[in-house]
Amino acid sequence: MFDAVILWEWFAFAVRWLHVITAMAWIGASFYFIALDLMLRKADDLPEGAAGEEWEVHGGGFYHTTKYLVAPARLPEHLTWHKWQSYWTWLSGAVLLMIVYWVGGELYLIDAAKADLALWQGVAISALSLTVGWLLYDFLCKSKLGNNPTALMLLLFVILVVMSYGYNQVFTGRAAMLHLGAFTATIMTANVFFIIMPNQRIVVKDLQEGRAPDPKYGKIAKLRSTHNNYLTLPVIFLMLSNHYPLAFATEYSWIIASLVFLTGVTIRHYFNTMHSTGTGPHWTWAVTVLLFIIIAWLSTANMWGTYADAEARGMTSYEEKFAQADGFDDAHDVVMGRCSMCHAREPSYSDSLLWAPRGVLLDTPADIARNARAIYIQSGVSHAMPPANVTAMSDSDRAAIVRWYRNAGTF
DSSP: OOOOHHHHHHHHHHHHHHHHHHHHHHHHHHHHHHHHHHHOOTTTTOOOOEEEEEEEEEETTEEEEEESSSSSSSOOOOOOOOHHHHHHHHHHHHHHHIIIIIIIIHHHHTTTTTTOOOOHHHHHHHHHHHHHHHHHHHHHHHSSSGHHHHHHHHHHHHHHHHHHHHHTBBBBBHHHHHHHHHHHHHHHHIIIIIIIIIHHHHHHHHHHHOOOOOOOOHHHHHHHHHHHHHHHHHHHHHHHGGGHHHHHHSSSHHHHHHHHHHHHHHHHHHHHHHHHHSSTHHHHHHHHHHOOOOOOOOOSSTTTHHHHHHHTTTOOHHHHHHHHHHTTHHHHHHHHHHHTTTSSSSSSSSTTOOOOOGOOOOOHHHHHTTTHHHHIIIIISSSSSSGTTTTOOOHHHHHHHHHHHHTTTTO
């Protein structure tokens, strides 16, 4: 039997699936064209206006690609535009953010131990920060800094560090990481929509109307495309981070997020140099490993401090609704007997289990009420938890969880 929660979960899954598919297409196309651009070679028989060519072999065939610095003398009737991958990645990501962090904001967005905000205030901060971030970045690119790419990138990194710290002062660890990724991804997609594609259309129109295109439009688009290239890997890390509490649920998670941007630069610099010269600078891997070791070290500091603070504040109205619902006592006994040995501040299930999986704590009534929806999905209507049913949760146990959640009458 379907209920609204189950249908909503499947809708969220479909949006997440779309987001991953389109992100793969966008990242793949982006990495390919960056590599192609760097691998171009000069040849004596290149057409007029051509900057280089590249021969490739794939799938049993040979491909011959020629790049023109501005445009060819004759514009072909058929042009393939690479834009929808970016647009659909951002649109599906925006919908997913709304599903998880706006609609589910009482649980996932605001950390009351950090900031005493109403849900609508958190949603407003979420939406406005993404918009303001793009406007600030675009202003800097169009300023004199646009002629100094290195200084511009350094300033962009400073802005990302400030945003990482700021998000962490308001949002939960998961939401802070995710919003930093969304902040960066918004800049990347806006680069395509507001800068790269309009500039390309100007060039195409000039050619169609017999005018010589201005090379400045290609230069501007190239700067934004380069930024996108270096920001891609950190965005992927931030989108995956909510699966790993060592990344998001630590005191210094905002520093971890900031350092990840540096690892993205070192990794991409290696591959960009390799595509251009045939050999990548190996020192970049040493720096990347060192940064990752620092990240791992930072992740061990005061991991559960925020949870202790959250417990001290008592229950929110959202949590009280579940704690007071009929059947809570039965569900509480099930969770304590079948789940809390792993999902505890000090897990007792195994000596090798140092922290609660995914940072989910279920060893107090407030914890159980706070995670009611996840318990319902993971252990009530599905058998995802406990893994391999290692604690022998029975059908009657699961039925007790389902009754309790539905008695709360929450979508």
